[in-house]
Amino acid sequence: MSTTAPTTVVPERTALLAMDFQNGIVSLAPDSDALVARVAGAVAEVRAAGGTVGHVRVAFTEDDWAAVPATNKSFSAVAAAKMLHHEDAACRIDERLAPEDGDIVVRKVRYGSFSTTDLHERLSDRGIDTLVLAGISTSGVVMSTLIDAADRDYRLYVLSDGVADPDPEIHRVLLDKVFPSRAHVIDTAGLRALLRSA
Numbered sequence: 001m002s003t004t005a006p007t008t009v010v011p012e013r014t015a016l017l018a019m020d021f022q023n024g025i026v027s028l029a030p031d032s033d034a035l036v037a038r039v040a041g042a043v044a045e046v047r048a049a050g051g052t053v054g055h056v057r058v059a060f061t062e063d064d065w066a067a068v069p070a071t072n073k074s075f076s077a078v079a080a081a082k083m084l085h086h087e088d089a090a091c092r093i094d095e096r097l098a099p100e101d102g103d104i105v106v107r108k109v110r111y112g113s114f115s116t117t118d119l120h121e122r123l124s125d126r127g128i129d130t131l132v133l134a135g136i137s138t139s140g141v142v143m144s145t146l147i148d149a150a151d152r153d154y155r156l157y158v159l160s161d162g163v164a165d166p167d168p169e170i171h172r173v174l175l176d177k178v179f180p181s182r183a184h185v186i187d188t189a190g191l192r193a194l195l196r197s198a
Helices: 032-049 062-067 075-080 119-125 138-151 168-181 188-196
Strands: 014-019 052-058 104-108 130-136 155-164 184-186
Touching: 014 032, 014 138, 032 052, 032 130, 032 155, 032 188, 052 119, 052 138, 062 075, 104 119, 130 138, 138 155, 138 168, 155 168, 155 188, 168 184, 184 188
Parallel strands: 014 052, 014 130, 052 104, 130 155, 155 184
Antiparallel strands: none
16 A cells, blocks of 8 residues: 655645644643644645645533543543633633634544534535644544544555654554555645645
């Protein structure tokens, strides 16, 4: 299976998803200031090229907590502890990546960006068929979103220097062994080159 990335993208059909870059999560990433700076640069590049920027955050209402079943190993604990309330400062998108007019913003209540949001419909309405993924963590929102998006037939890129995980070994295995079967793994410089060749 070839993992060679295409040499061009169509910016108008491309969206960069900045996932879970919110106050309560950013600090969990290794070297988080440098990570956010790289992703902010990628966001600016995509906007300048005429692409779409999407912001995904995880945040719960009281009804969302009540709806989490005990069978959900991860989120039943979140609900029981009443964590990540949608109005909490911890759930606000990092101000260095603040959404702008024309961006897509969705709130989710599970790991992936699609299953509990209208993100797919909003991307489809704009004719977007190519996604660039950045997020925290590699083993959480990035992995879940990538697998779901691949099954929805998006062309996928993962920014190797725009994702992070508290566990460096899991991060490495996903980027090197798992993601390349479903996505093109590039860095932010590679994205810049793709956008400039469009």
